[in-house]
Amino acid sequence: MEKNLVEVNLDKLVSFRRDVHRHPELGFEEHETSRKIREYLEALDVEYVSGIGKTGIVAWIVGSREGHGASVGLRADMDALPLEEHSGVDHASRHHGRMHACGHDGHTTMLLGAVEYFRHNRAFSGTIYFIFQPAEEGVGGGKAMVDDGLFERFPIKEVYGLHNWPGLPVGKFGLVSGPIMASGDRVDITIQGRGGHGGLNPHGCVDPIRIAAELISKAHTIISREVDPLNPAVLSICAIQGGDLDGFAVIPNTTKLSGTIRALDEETRTIVASGLRRLCESLEHYYGATIELKIEDKFGVTFNDAEATESARKVIQECFGEDALVRDYKPSMGGEDFSYMLAVRPGSYIHVGSGDEDHPHGLHNPQYDFNDSIIPLGVSLLSRLAVASLNRQYS
CATH class of the missing domain: 3.30.70.360 (Alpha-Beta Plaits)
Structure with a gap:
């Protein structure tokens, strides 16, 4: 399986991810995280709007090929948890009682990697929107962005999200049509x-x-x-x-x-x-x-659209191999407020395997740390999902 299907500066992304990990912020308090994302976007000369759903950001890149209004959204969450970190890593949280114990620092980093890829590879038709969502951890950030006019202000026709999943080994992906969370x-x-x-x-x-x-x-x-x-x-x-x-x-x-x-x-x-x-x-x-x-x-229930999910399955198999998809994958009884976005627009939510010998701890565990080795997989997956969605809209 080729892990780096799109060119990414992994050292740069890992450095960003670990900096965010050192300075976790709780839901709707992601002011410094938001500032760092904006600086990253500005350095790439990518347009964005901030303050959506309080601390949320939406950036966009328009393809260089002629098109007829196709569009797709890629979403990442960016808040931390009220938890004391005991991971022992050099980049552990510097803030008492707060840590990135769910990998949102990694999700944000992977989405920025996709932004950077498309900034230098605009050979597509349509518009890709990059949604940096606050307050996923039970505080209602997804709802806040929807209520703040996310889909009225930005004509997003499909939307995709992913989550690192320590219960799956690196290189495996979990996906199901219908309810997944x-x-x-x-x-x-x-x-x-x-x-x-x-x-x-x-x-x-x-x-x-x-x-x-x-x-x-x-x-x-x-x-x-x-x-x-x-x-x-x-x-x-x-x-x-x-x-x-x-x-x-x-x-x-x-x-x-x-x-x-x-x-x-x-x-x-x-x-x-x-x-x-x-x-x-x-x-x-x-x-x-x-x-x-x-x-x-x-x-609400995180409900994957059948057509978008089938498209995501094909992307995973084409990019990472036939065996990358877990067979007979089962939904999780965990929750995800990406459900608010999927309730308004069709799309799909995907679990990305992140478990290995060096990362045995589960989500919301005080010893958890995001597995940086999956950053290229996440960037590749998000990028290919976006292109596949745009191509389907034109077909």
């Missing part, structure tokens, strides 16, 4: 009871700890008994806060829970949310407590 809802539950002495008068209390325990137990049966077993779904209560560990005999007034709902279709998503609402209402009435349930829509 799950919807994601944040669940917050507040149980307001009546506290008191845990030894003297527990019978006079409305114990929110007891209610929380029952709620957690019953919530985890919603999937197994209300959802079609052939429709993937997840309901996880991931955090609980109530009382004080030093107050061993104190029943608190309030207990709070948080968690997430994931599904690959809207009907299943609704069934799980409805089941959780009914459960909270029944426990509220039974125990005489007040239970407040909030379900926040973080992102």
